[in-house]
Amino acid sequence: MEKPIITIEEFNKLDLRVGRVIEAQPIPGRTKILKLKVDIGGEVRQMIAGGAEYYPPSYFLGKQFVVLANLKPRTIAGIESKGMLLAAAVGEKPYWLTVEETVPPGTRIM
Numbered sequence: 001m002e003k004p005i006i007t008i009e010e011f012n013k014l015d016l017r018v019g020r021v022i023e024a025q026p027i028p029g030r031t032k033i034l035k036l037k038v039d040i041g042g043e044v045r046q047m048i049a050g051g052a053e054y055y056p057p058s059y060f061l062g063k064q065f066v067v068l069a070n071l072k073p074r075t076i077a078g079i080e081s082k083g084m085l086l087a088a089a090v091g092e093k094p095y096w097l098t099v100e101e102t103v104p105p106g107t108r109i110m
Contacts, residue, residue, distance in 0.1 A: 014068060019105060026057060033050055034049050047083045068086060
């Protein structure tokens, strides 16, 4: 699906940051999603991430991901998610956008 062209002002509304996963756990009764605690700099947020059938919780621990921090909260499987880890998708499998160099959580993505 082709997306509309946006302006730089619209792009600047996105709060993209580096987030470090400090906790990752399965959700009882769910095989495709995980519950994460993500340090986004000055705040730890709970987020739900897909791809649990491809990546165990241990994959996420301590890694830095590109996070959309100002996404409207959404309840998934009865759990509030306050942000989103970004990924490329090939079919159903996510390929997480990670930050290889160590930078402080909350660092802005430009």
